Amino acid sequence: xxxxxxxxxxxxxxxxxxxxxxxxxxxxxxxxxxxxxxxxxxxxxxxxxxxxxxxxxxxxxxxxxxxxxxxxxxxxxxxxxxxxxxxxxxxxxxxxxxxxxxxxxxxxxxxxxxxxxxxxxxxxxxxxxxxxxxxxxxxxxxxxxxxxxxxxxxxxxxxxxxxxxxxxxxxxxxxxxxxxxxxxxxxxxxxxxxxxxxxxxxxxxxxxxxxxxxxxxxxxxxxxxxxxxxxxxxxxxxxxxxxxxxxxxxxxxxxxxxxxxxxxxxxxxxxxxxxxxxxxxxxxxxxxxxxxxxxxxxxxxxxxxxxxxxxxxxxxxxxxxxxxxxxxxxxxxxxxxxxxxxxxxxxxxxxxxxxxxxxxxxxxxxxxxxxxxxxxxxxxxxxxxxxxxxxxxxxxxxxxxxxxxxxxxxxxxxxxxxxxxxxxxxxxxxxxxxxxxxxxxxxxxxxxxxxxxxxxxxxxxxxxxxxxxxxxxxxxxxxxxxxxxxxxxxxxxxxxxxxxxxxxxxxxxxxxxxxxxxxxxxxxxxxxxxxxxxxxxxxxxxxxxxxxxxxxxxxxxxxxxxxxxxxx
Amino acid sequence: xxxxxxxxxxxxxxxxxxxxxxxxxxxxxxxxxxxxxxxxxxxxxxxxxxxxxxxxxxxxxxxxxxxxxxxxxxxxxxxxxxxxxxxxxxxxxxxxxxxxxxxxxxxxxxxxxxxxxxxxxxxxxxxxxxxxxxxxxxxxxxxxxxxxxxxxxxxxxxxxxxxxxxxxxxxxxxxxxxxxx
Numbered sequence: 024x025x026x027x028x029x030x031x032x033x034x035x036x037x038x039x040x041x042x043x044x045x046x047x048x049x050x051x052x053x054x055x056x057x058x059x060x061x062x063x064x065x066x067x068x069x070x071x072x073x074x075x076x077x078x079x080x081x082x083x084x085x086x087x088x089x090x091x092x093x094x095x096x097x098x099x100x101x102x103x104x105x106x107x108x109x110x111x112x113x114x115x116x117x118x119x120x121x122x123x124x125x126x127x128x129x130x131x132x133x134x135x136x137x138x139x140x141x142x143x144x145x146x147x148x149x150x151x152x153x154x155x156x157x158x159x160x161x162x163x164x165x166x167x168x169x170x171x172x173x174x175x176x177x178x179x180x181x182x183x184x185x186x187x188x189x190x191x192x193x194x195x196x197x198x199x200x201x202x203x204x205x206x207x208x209x210x211x212x213x214x215x216x217x218x219x220x221x222x223x224x225x226x227x228x229x230x231x232x233x234x235x236x237x238x239x240x241x242x243x244x245x246x247x248x249x250x251x252x253x254x255x256x257x258x259x260x261x262x263x264x265x266x267x268x269x270x271x272x273x274x275x276x277x278x279x280x281x282x283x284x285x286x287x288x289x290x291x292x293x294x295x296x297x298x299x300x301x302x303x304x305x306x307x308x309x310x311x312x313x314x315x316x317x318x319x320x321x322x323x324x325x326x327x328x329x330x331x332x333x334x335x336x337x338x339x340x341x342x343x344x345x346x347x348x349x350x351x352x353x354x355x356x357x358x359x360x361x362x363x364x365x366x367x368x369x370x371x372x373x374x375x376x377x378x379x380x381x382x383x384x385x386x387x388x389x390x391x392x393x394x395x396x397x398x399x400x401x402x403x404x405x406x407x408x409x410x411x412x413x414x415x416x417x418x419x420x421x422x423x424x425x426x427x428x429x430x431x432x433x434x435x436x437x438x439x440x441x442x443x444x445x446x447x448x449x450x451x452x453x454x455x456x457x458x459x460x461x462x463x464x465x466x467x468x469x470x471x472x473x474x475x476x477x478x479x480x481x482x483x484x485x486x487x488x489x490x491x492x493x494x495x496x497x498x499x500x501x502x503x504x505x506x507x508x509x510x511x512x513x514x515x516x517x518x519x520x521x522x523x524x525x526x527x528x529x530x531x532x533x534x535x536x537x538x539x540x541x542x543x544x545x546x547x548x549x550x551x552x553x554x555x556x557x558x559x560x561x562x563x564x565x566x567x568x569x570x571x572x573x574x575x576x577x578x579x580x581x582x583x584x585x586x587x588x589x590x591x
Numbered sequence: 592x593x594x595x596x597x598x599x600x601x602x603x604x605x606x607x608x609x610x611x612x613x614x615x616x617x618x619x620x621x622x623x624x625x626x627x628x629x630x631x632x633x634x635x636x637x638x639x640x641x642x643x644x645x646x647x648x649x650x651x652x653x654x655x656x657x658x659x660x661x662x663x664x665x666x667x668x669x670x671x672x673x674x675x676x677x678x679x680x681x682x683x684x685x686x687x688x689x690x691x692x693x694x695x696x697x698x699x700x701x702x703x704x705x706x707x708x709x710x711x712x713x714x715x716x717x718x719x720x721x722x723x724x725x726x727x728x729x730x731x732x733x734x735x736x737x738x739x740x741x742x743x744x745x746x747x748x749x750x751x752x753x754x755x756x757x758x759x760x761x762x763x764x765x766x767x768x769x770x771x772x
Contacts, residue, residue: 209768338657
């Protein structure tokens, strides 16, 4: 008799779960349906090992996976059925692509023999998602499952992260085969972490050592590269003022003396103005998005530019740079730090302070210590800061409240700012907050959402209730699609086309989901209400009725130069 | 304004069905018209080569090449000018048989252009011409007055004067893998 025990064959569906387990996945978000049912049957059997969270819409699943990835630094997983299930993922996939978020989406597909026949719930999700995925693959045979899933996780997480989609036909889920799993450690056509050119490090160090008025602008690359420590030592040794893009926020604490604020359309006055005054711009893990640069023909023309970047395609894409340093910034920052002198720039830093004072007097004061009757978004964020002591993860949606939250939130720890940056996906925050909380269960998670975006994915209150997940939800309600209204006011002669919202009673809605909820309308109630919310151990929905026609300033009108930033 | 010129783009890829879409999307998204497109397995087993001809500025083509190389299944991408490549394309011309016998010009054109008759039957004959675009164009212009039943032209095929080093990339990866083991 053969002593070797014959390996038991397993189904493709079981192989999906086993592969996920091999990738240390213990949490997925999803929504079942016909073409993915065999996999769901295995989720039932493996429920003690993998927690499947049923969201109320597939868009909720993918945004939750994104939130999870962003707060935990791990790969988020979203599962959906074929057809509408798959297409409902697309917005989140596009969001993850443009914001470099590592997620793996698994969709069911009609049986292989029906492909191309316009079968029930058949859709070409590979074709549809192709422009917005880092990689995608359609599995039609069970034997492909382990290798493709291994590859998917490797691709999603390595180099510049991004979304991967795997579409699995139903026959492959049923098919029995010998399961063997091998982690993917490399792909010959894919070089995720390019080797750093030492000469470029020396060139960059020379520029830094001889600069008189240098400025650092950092982005999410610092966070994605786990380079917060290296970044902080680089900033401190170089003594160079550092400004952040919206996705870079929280990589360096807000209160750090060299943190000079946010750049871009609604960024701080100083770093925007001084982008066009500095003699050296050091861009780290950022991609010169148009919301950061304004008119590229008038962006930092006077300055030499160094660009630390992992993705070679970003070099010279929007802004021509003098010294590209391609590679992982965790390594390049360490190498740079060794080659630079310890310096400080007192006078140069003072210009930032002076401009900050100007911004404070014209904008910040009115936002944070308002004299008018109506509540402002800014003072709402300050109240959150006060009771979370800056330790919370702030998940924001898209619009005015997002800009205000990013401007005024006090960040101490990295990975504390989760928002939809590149795609600007309204409806992102509520489901992303679910993922953020589950990815960092010990941290306080406060979702800050406008009344518009809230209603785009409001059904996820059901998920929060079912999970009893203690996320804190703050609705900054101005009964308007505020950002669009602001543009209508400034650039379309106040013609408020379809921006006024007649809203439901948000407190009643929350209560219908059995969630604790209250509404604040006057200043004296604001802090006590925020305190109650933060102290609560349960999910909590706080509606703050803010002034209807508040505007976010500073602002770089679209198409203008960064130095044309307006304070009113 | 930066001048636009013709570039021959060579892309070495893994054999992945979806890749064609990904590559064409990179051009489509930027409104770049593809002048010609061919693909086949190259000198290395299981490695495919796309040859795409586009008219672009140099700074434009540099960016596009980086976007192409960024695709996971692309091994390496290059762009070359006409001077840097040896290239040809093939055209087929289908003409009525009686024209061949009645019009001496046709026979002369075929001879002069070094074209080849590849099929003759009582109804039609097919001429094949391989060469540069202006050569296949010239033969087209010569034959058109006599009535072309069908005309088709292949995409450009090209080899470069310089080395591409694809095997080196592949071997390097193999060696790294061995080392890891």
